[in-house]
Amino acid sequence: METENNNLKKALEGDIKAFQCLFAEFQPQLKSYLYRLLTDRNDTDDLTHDTFVKAFDKISTFKGNSAFKTWVFQIATNLAYDFLKKKKRWLPNAQDQAKSLAMSTEYIQQLFVMTNQTSNRGRYEVKEHIDFCFTCISKTLTLEEQIAIILKDIYYFSRTEIADILGKTEGVVKHLLFNARKTMIEIFDNRCALINKNGACHQCTELAGIYNPKQTKQEELMKIKMVKSSEKEPKEKLYQLRADLVAAIDPLNSEGADMQDIIMQCTRLAIDEIETIQN
Template identity: 60%
Template sequence: MENEDVLASAMAGDINAFQTLFATFQSQLKSYLYRLLTDRNDVDDLTHDTFIKAFSRIATFQRESSLKTWVFKIATNLAYDHLRKLKRWQPDAQDRGADLAIGSEEVRRAFWIAHDTSPAGAYEMREHIDFCFTCISKTLAIENQVALILKDMYDFSVKEIADILGKTEGVIKHLLNDARSTMTDIFEYRCALVNKNGVCHQCSHINEIFNPKQNQQEELMKLELVKASKKYNREQLFALRTVLVKAIDPLHAAGTDLHESIMNCVKTAIGEKKDFFEQKAGNAR
């Protein structure tokens, strides 16, 4: 519950009071926006725009929800306006990124620069599972993606998500069921960590590149997801995956900068970014 005195000051136009309240959930807001937008610059821009828009409208806040939910609604609407201009990702987006990386020395160089020079350039499998979850969630319709992320990653209630999306609680439950079912289907087909017939070995392959001396099996067996893969059904495995992903902040993890490069590779491969790595190479020169 917001501090009533600070909230009253904010609603009276005190920007410092509003900043105090905004700061209590700003980190979570930025993490949420990154999972939707997958671009740090866009996250910074939309976080700033959310702050300005929310403060300019703070006098209209009716307290029918928490201030956090109200602000997340504003941020979600801004993100929706941005995302609807873009195409939904296909499940093979990461494959196309891998093909680009294999065929481009510039892309591989960008990966190694991030890995070798950045304090956030490490590669950890559990973080790549988070990365993969973000990529796969981009295959969902925007409302499904928002509902899934808010509920499973950030513990918003169905009622709060209904308020954020302007839908009934029944619709939100349907969006959640549909999103989880779609994600579960894709992971079962793709992820070799939990299904030996899965087509994607990216976690292991990238680990072999950046951590060549690491015992692959030992590292894999540290993951509850892998240990449970033979005894849990696919819905339980999806739930385990969300627990793992929920524990990771994609903007402040050990491999954040490396994964940013990998994400830019994927987005370049699917045509969402143009000439990104050429620009990086030019800046390096």
């Protein structure tokens, strides 16, 4: 804490090395947060850099009314909001569109196989696909709802901190969180076959069957607390278990990060958000 305070004091005086030390403390978390919003690695790198530059440029305006990390996340969120506000929100069936595209496009199938076989982050893990799915479904929310729920349920910011980041009252943040969770729970309950046998989406197990053919699906699924609890816990509890699982994953540095990024790009291509997949 003393070192952090000293670095903050020096940073406020314009010491960029001290500022770099402060920024580095939460940069991995900031990048993963931006990736969950942007779903694009290059855009994430760009906005992380822009956040660093803008925060250092505006360091004299930091008055200590919030934590330094919260202040930087506010800058990053504003940049992401400006970047995303004109883009269309996703529909709940975006993953279905991606599946149809992948099944009908040989080069995409080859990309999946190549990534799985050659990348040291190309493994397929069901829990990481649950993380991917959480991101996709969160993009069906309004942008402010998505920001609020990711900050609260994945990065554990308080409602007060989220209010500072969004420039809203705590009452508004509470309302955003209520609506966001309600929508997420409804979509997961209707679509996710992991918690509803009649759910429309079976991607987790389908992909596991392709990329982990020697793995017993049921054994792997039963390692996931959410799945084990699906028949006895209320929907709200299942959502929280899902969020806890997602919070433990870094989508940029996990064992399956490259595989899930290809799946994400396929989804974005299917909904016409990008024109090609970059490998």
